Amino acid sequence: MNDNAIGVFDSGLGGLTAVKELCEIMPGENIVYFGDTSRVPYGTRSRETILRYSKQDLNFLSSFNIKAALVACGTISSVALDSIKDDYDFPIIGVIDSAAAAAVSCTENGKIGVIGTPATVKSGAYETRIKQMLKDAVTLACPCPLFVPLVENGHIDPSDPLVRHAVELYLEPIVRFGADTVILGCTHYPIIARAISEYLGQGIRLVNSGREAARTLCSLLSEKDMRCGRKQGKCSYYVSDSTENFENIGGVFMCRPICGDVHNIDIEKY
Numbered sequence: 655m656n657d658n659a660i661g662v663f664d665s666g667l668g669g670l671t672a673v674k675e676l677c678e679i680m681p682g683e684n685i686v687y688f689g690d691t692s693r694v695p696y697g698t699r700s701r702e703t704i705l706r707y708s709k710q711d712l713n714f715l716s717s718f719n720i721k722a723a724l725v726a727c728g729t730i731s732s733v734a735l736d737s738i739k740d741d742y743d744f745p746i747i748g749v750i751d752s753a754a755a756a757a758v759s760c761t762e763n764g765k766i767g768v769i770g771t772p773a774t775v776k777s778g779a780y781e782t783r784i785k786q787m788l789k790d791a792v793t794l795a796c797p798c799p800l801f802v803p804l805v806e807n808g809h810i811d812p813s814d815p816l817v818r819h820a821v822e823l824y825l826e827p828i829v830r831f832g833a834d835t836v837i838l839g840c841t842h843y844p845i846i847a848r849a850i851s852e853y854l855g856q857g858i859r860l861v862n863s864g865r866e867a868a869r870t871l872c873s874l875l876s877e878k879d880m881r882c883g884r885k886q887g888k889c890s891y892y893v894s895d896s897t898e899n900f901e902n903i904g905g906v907f908m909c910r911p912i913c914g915d916v917h918n919i920d921i922e923k924y
């Protein structure tokens with residue numbers, strides 16, 4: 655049993671897709687969330703910058719009593735996690751392995767699409783993992799650089815012309831490729847999953863990488879007897895830019911208000 659909090663972080667709002675799942679499957683846990691909203695997006699930046707930002711994010715979370723951290727960001731998980739995870743004395747899990755495993759168990763035709771930020775796609779992390787698990791799998795990875803700014807600015811409705819245009823632009827190659835399973839390789843993308851699903855068609859399964867990672871973390875904590883005994887935990891949110899936008903869009907996404915416990919911090923101090 656361990657009553658310390660779970661730390662979760664992302665470049666912005668996307669990691670809430672993992673928080674939502676964690677709250678559902680482990681309602682007793684306290685969660686400390688950090689969204690680096692003043693420096694989002696990460697996915698169009700260099701490896702060096704992503705590494706520096708990721709270390710600062712983890713240093714900030716380390717200032718709490720954290721029992722484990724979930725990197726609820728495809729970009730950090732694929733570009734930086736391997737280089738920094740041993741610097742901390744708590745387990746840190748990313749989103750790549752569990753999403754790849756879920757896609758491998760879903761696919762019937764062996765064709766798996768991956769959509770993510772330019773940095774995630776460039777890393778090849780999802781394809782490498784998928785191939786290790788299913789050697790005959792064929793993958794197509796497509797970068798979708800405008801999805802994160804659209805979500806961060808509240809363009810999430812499937813009928814929004816900007817959303818529709820971006821979805822058509824980025825997903826047309828995935829349709830032509832014939833994937834039966836598509837990994838939402840960036841944790842922001844489930845927020846526009848309806849638009850993505852409507853364009854791809856109902857037969858195509860979408861893998862929510864934040865949700866899969868949350869489930870993996872839950873299993874890990876159970877195995878290590880690190881779950882807490884509380885009935886109802888609480889979530890505290892920290893952002894590096896204004897709290898207002900995060901409260902508004904995050905609340906819509908979480909299907910409940912997240913105001914009240916959202917704080918602004920200076921991430922450059924960490």
Ligand code: DGL
Binds near residue numbers: 664665697727802
């Ligand atoms: N949610 C992040 C991810 O999963 C977005 C990265 C970004 O800020 O570009 O990749």
